[in-house]
C-alpha cells in the first residue's frame with residue numbers, strides 16, 4: 129500500500145527520535161507525511177523538519193487554542209511561508225468551543241485572517257472544528273466560494289449537518305484513531321456517509337493513538353490500524369481506502 133499521512137505533529141513527538149519514527153512509518157507503508165505546524169513558537173521547527181526530509185511536507189497556521197497568541201507578525205510569517213514549495217496548506221486553523229482556550233470572538237477573527245491568507249495564496253486549508261458547528265457552517269459558507277482549493281476538516285467529530293455542508297462546499301473530511309474508539313459511533317456514522325473520494329486518513333500524532341496501541345504515544349506508523357477500521361466501516365478493502 130502507498131499511504132499518505134495527512135495530519136500529524138512531528139514537532140511534538142517525544143517517545144522516539146524522528147529518524148526512528150520515519151523508519152517504522154516507511155516499513156508500515158507510509159510514503160509521504162504532512163506535518164502540521166500550529167504552535168506560534170514551533171513554526172520554524174516544522175519548516176525545518178520538512179526541509180531536512182524529502183518525503184515530509186508541511187503546513188502553517190495558528191490553532192484556535194492559541195488564537196490569543198496570534199498577532200500580525202505571526203500572520204506575516206504564515207503568509208510568507210506560503211511561497212515555500214512544500215507548504216501544502218494553511219492550518220490547522222478553526223474554532224474550538226469545547227476547551228475555549230481562547231475567547232470565541234478572537235478565535236473567529238484569527239480563523240478569518242488565516243482564510244484570507246489562504247485565499248490570497250491559493251492554498252487549501254486544514255480546519256479544526258470542535259463543538260462549534262453553527263459558527264463553522266457560517267464562516268465556511270462565507271469563505272469557501274473564494275477558496276481556490278478548499279481543504280479538509282480534520283479529525284472530524286462534528287455533527288451530520290456540518291459534514292454535509294462541508295462536503296457540499298467541496299471539503300474533504302479527515303478520519304483518525306477516534307474511529308477505533310468504542311464511544312465514537314457518531315464518528316463512524318459520519319465516515320459511513322462520507323464518499324470514499326472525499327475522505328482523508330491521518331493519525332493526528334502524538335494524539336489519539338488508535339486501538340490496539342492505546343496508552344503509547346501515537347506516530348504515523350499506526351495509520352494502517354485506522355485504514356483497516358475504515359475499510360470495515362465502509363465495507364471495502366484497506367487498499368481501496
Ligand SMILES: [Zn+2]
Pocket residue numbers: 135136137164220332
Ligand atoms: Zn492536529
